[in-house]
Amino acid sequence: MADKVLMKGAEAIAESAIRAGCMAFFGYPITPQNETPEYFSRRMPQVGRVFLQAESEVAAINMVYGAACTGTRVITTSSSPGISLMQEGFSYIANSNVPCVVVNVMRGGPGLGDIAPAQADYNQATKGGGHGDYHSIVVAPHTVQEAVDLIYLAFDLADKYRMMVVMLMDGLMGQMMEPVEFHDWVEVENRKPPEWATVGQGERKERNIITSLEILPEGLEKMDIALQEKYRKVRESEVRFEEYMMDDAKYAITAFGTVARIAKTVVDMAREKGIKVGLIRPVTVWPFPYEVLEERANQVDFFFDVEMNEGQMLIDVKLGVNGKRPVYYYGRLGGIVPSPEEILKEFEKKMEVSK
Numbered sequence: 036m037a038d039k040v041l042m043k044g045a046e047a048i049a050e051s052a053i054r055a056g057c058m059a060f061f062g063y064p065i066t067p068q069n070e071t072p073e074y075f076s077r078r079m080p081q082v083g084r085v086f087l088q089a090e091s092e093v094a095a096i097n098m099v100y101g102a103a104c105t106g107t108r109v110i111t112t113s114s115s116p117g118i119s120l121m122q123e124g125f126s127y128i129a130n131s132n133v134p135c136v137v138v139n140v141m142r143g144g145p146g147l148g149d150i151a152p153a154q155a156d157y158n159q160a161t162k163g164g165g166h167g168d169y170h171s172i173v174v175a176p177h178t179v180q181e182a183v184d185l186i187y188l189a190f191d192l193a194d195k196y197r198m199m200v201v202m203l204m205d206g207l208m209g210q211m212m213e214p215v216e217f218h219d220w221v222e223v224e225n226r227k228p229p230e231w232a233t234v235g236q237g238e239r240k241e242r243n244i245i246t247s248l249e250i251l252p253e254g255l256e257k258m259d260i261a262l263q264e265k266y267r268k269v270r271e272s273e274v275r276f277e278e279y280m281m282d283d284a285k286y287a288i289t290a291f292g293t294v295a296r297i298a299k300t301v302v303d304m305a306r307e308k309g310i311k312v313g314l315i316r317p318v319t320v321w322p323f324p325y326e327v328l329e330e331r332a333n334q335v336d337f338f339f340d341v342e343m344n345e346g347q348m349l350i351d352v353k354l355g356v357n358g359k360r361p362v363y364y365y366g367r368l369g370g371i372v373p374s375p376e377e378i379l380k381e382f383e384k385k386m387e388v389s390k
Contacts, residue, residue: 041213041215045067056220058107060087062075064088067152071112092117100127105228108134119159123166126247136199139204143370151206151369153368154294157347160203160320170321171198172322173319174189177316178213179208179215196269203291203292206370231243231245274326274327276315276318276319281331286312287315287335288314289339289340297373301375310386315331324355332360337389343367343368346366
């Protein structure tokens, strides 16, 4: 890695994608992530790669789909309403088994909402969003540096499993500035296209045809079963999480993304008061670390889930805990970011209830 540089999150993920070998960006402007396509528009021509502002989010995701079919590393970024417009394309990409990376810098909602940070797109990202039985790998950074690191990982996982990887950020992380280090450049300009890519026959006897279409139910079921087998392998191998001060914890806070960063401060404040609490933070929210929560349920008295939504991850937390311990929830809506003091106060209320 090189020396640290101070960068805004929205720009840092763009630079990270370029260094990770992203050859093309297709997108459409929407706040609060416009700094990302702006950065791509400057940098991609400098390194001889493609930047294209599409006429809509629907057009952008289909351009991503087309480029992905060639085995090219490709990315799009957007924010909540724009991501909603891309859902049909997500489903096509999933059933076509092509790799790409999508970044959602979440904003308040539903509807047009506001441009404040929120986490209300969790279910959309982790439970599919588009039609059909499919999943995307979904990563959720809690710092700008982690976002930079996870962009590299996202492209690697996308290529490994031939599937879409979604990064869930929010408006706060996109706008904040932090010192970051970038990894070494990934050489992809002269990379040989993968065998499955649609780049001409070459020495092959037959053309590669990539499609998500299968008219006969028996054929589509076969495609679906193959997808589910791939997802099983992802669940077995790609679960990522962080535990903070959980070794001796009597209570566990669960949180992801920006609010997990705040929750670390809550843990520190509680520890200063003699309260043994720790944090379990999913880094991949799909696949979700269910087994970690079930194991920790043998240790702690209760779980306290904190989110900037109405409790969307709460469902997965409860599935992981599997009824072994109580699971409480506290959240803020509409783009309001809870303070550490606010969260700690609510946590202490649950401590009183549980006595």
